Amino acid sequence: MQRFTLLFVLLALLASVSAHFTLTYPVSRGFVADKEPTSPCGSFDTLQNRTLFPISGGFVEIKSGHVKASFQINIIFNSNPQNADFTAAANSSASVKTNMDHPGYSCFPFDLSANSLATNGTNATIQTIFDSGEGAILYQCTDVILTTNASDWNSSACINSTITSSSGNSTSSGNSTATTPSKSDAAALMQHGFVAIVIVVVSLVMNL
Ligand SMILES: *[C@@H]1O[C@H](CO)[C@@H](O)[C@H](O)[C@H]1NC(C)=O
Ligand SMILES: *[C@@H]1O[C@H](CO)[C@@H](O)[C@H](O)[C@H]1NC(C)=O
Ligand SMILES: *[C@@H]1O[C@H](CO)[C@@H](O)[C@H](O)[C@H]1NC(C)=O
Ligand SMILES: *[C@@H]1O[C@H](CO)[C@@H](O)[C@H](O)[C@H]1NC(C)=O
Numbered sequence: 676m677q678r679f680t681l682l683f684v685l686l687a688l689l690a691s692v693s694a695h696f697t698l699t700y701p702v703s704r705g706f707v708a709d710k711e712p713t714s715p716c717g718s719f720d721t722l723q724n725r726t727l728f729p730i731s732g733g734f735v736e737i738k739s740g741h742v743k744a745s746f747q748i749n750i751i752f753n754s755n756p757q758n759a760d761f762t763a764a765a766n767s768s769a770s771v772k773t774n775m776d777h778p779g780y781s782c783f784p785f786d787l788s789a790n791s792l793a794t795n796g797t798n799a800t801i802q803t804i805f806d807s808g809e810g811a812i813l814y815q816c817t818d819v820i821l822t823t824n825a826s827d828w829n830s831s832a833c834i835n836s837t838i839t840s841s842s843g844n845s846t847s848s849g850n851s852t853a854t855t856p857s858k859s860d861a862a863a864l865m866q867h868g869f870v871a872i873v874i875v876v877v878s879l880v881m882n883l
């Protein structure tokens with residue numbers, strides 16, 4: 676009985692870390708796992724509180740259980756963007772198309788200092804699009820005010836977690852000097868979760 680419970684818990688944990696991504700900084704409009712495939716903002720269609728976003732040296736931070744994904748950042752220069760604005764922004768030269776190459780936390784620079792639309796005090800919405808190739812395309816958005824003086828901006832939130840070896844050695848790179856063990860929990864779970872399930876299944880079979 677206990678083993679079945681444990682198996683379910685492990686499966687649930689694995690599913691929860693592997694199937695989605697979250698925008699962790701700046702704060703997302705919202706996240707609901709089932710609705711994250713809903714364009715353009717994972718079902719969060721209305722404006723939320725704005726974060727002061729630096730025109731120079733900005734970034735977005737995400738967390739996911741996937742090992743690889745293609746990732747796109749779009750910006751919509753509009754105080755209340757609608758679907759058509761998001762569609763148009765996806766083709767803009769301001770978009771960043773990149774790749775995520777590790778599970779856990781990822782920091783993607785998003786510098787707007789060369790963009791003439793990014794003037795001090797401009798309202799904008801940043802849309803992030805995540806495609807692991809293993810399921811639906813996923814969406815998260817954040818509402819911002821672009822500024823030369825992002826006094827509350829947290830540069831320490833820019834973290835790339837990296838699993839460096841099968842021994843589970845975990846390090847961090849990018850704009851951060853250190854990472855806490857919790858930063859690689861999702862990654863570690865991805866790496867060891869399947870092994871744990873195999874062990875549970877084998878022990879079940881041997882006892883029955
Ligand atoms: C948005 O800001 C208002 C005023 O500062 C605050 O009361 C509210 O809790 C904030 N909402 C969220 C979702 O953080
Ligand atoms: C975006 O670009 C693609 C291919 O270049 C094009 O097919 C599509 O119509 C464009 N969409 C918009 C909204 O401009
Ligand atoms: C973090 O890793 C991603 C690849 O997953 C890379 O594109 C990005 O530039 C890295 N961020 C920093 C700040 O090094
Ligand atoms: C940009 O706006 C902020 C807040 O309104 C202000 O503190 C800052 O001085 C402005 N920067 C420039 C270059 O005008």
Ligand SMILES: *[C@@H]1O[C@H](CO)[C@@H](O)[C@H](O)[C@H]1NC(C)=O
Pocket residue numbers: 722725754798
């Ligand atoms: C920016 O957005 C806020 C609501 O989030 C709105 O109150 C304000 O008027 C907008 N500013 C401009 C210049 O449109």
Ligand SMILES: *[C@@H]1O[C@H](CO)[C@@H](O)[C@H](O)[C@H]1NC(C)=O
Pocket residue numbers: 824826
């Ligand atoms: C930046 O903003 C802070 C608080 O919003 C303000 O005290 C400071 O004077 C501003 N700095 C500049 C250069 O405008």
Ligand SMILES: *[C@@H]1O[C@H](CO)[C@@H](O)[C@H](O)[C@H]1NC(C)=O
Pocket residue numbers: 829831832833
């Ligand atoms: C900035 O981000 C780091 C890393 O996520 C976090 O530990 C720290 O509490 C944040 N600082 C503030 C002021 O929110």
Ligand SMILES: *[C@@H]1O[C@H](CO)[C@@H](O)[C@H](O)[C@H]1NC(C)=O
Pocket residue numbers: 839844845846
């Ligand atoms: C972990 O990896 C880092 C960087 O590759 C290395 O400096 C460190 O010695 C390693 N730690 C262990 C315990 O293997």
Ligand SMILES: *[C@@H]1O[C@H](CO)[C@@H](O)[C@H](O)[C@H]1NC(C)=O
Pocket residue numbers: 732830849850851852
């Ligand atoms: C992180 O970036 C900020 C400004 O973007 C800089 O002031 C700080 O020194 C950087 N920290 C590290 C550890 O590179």
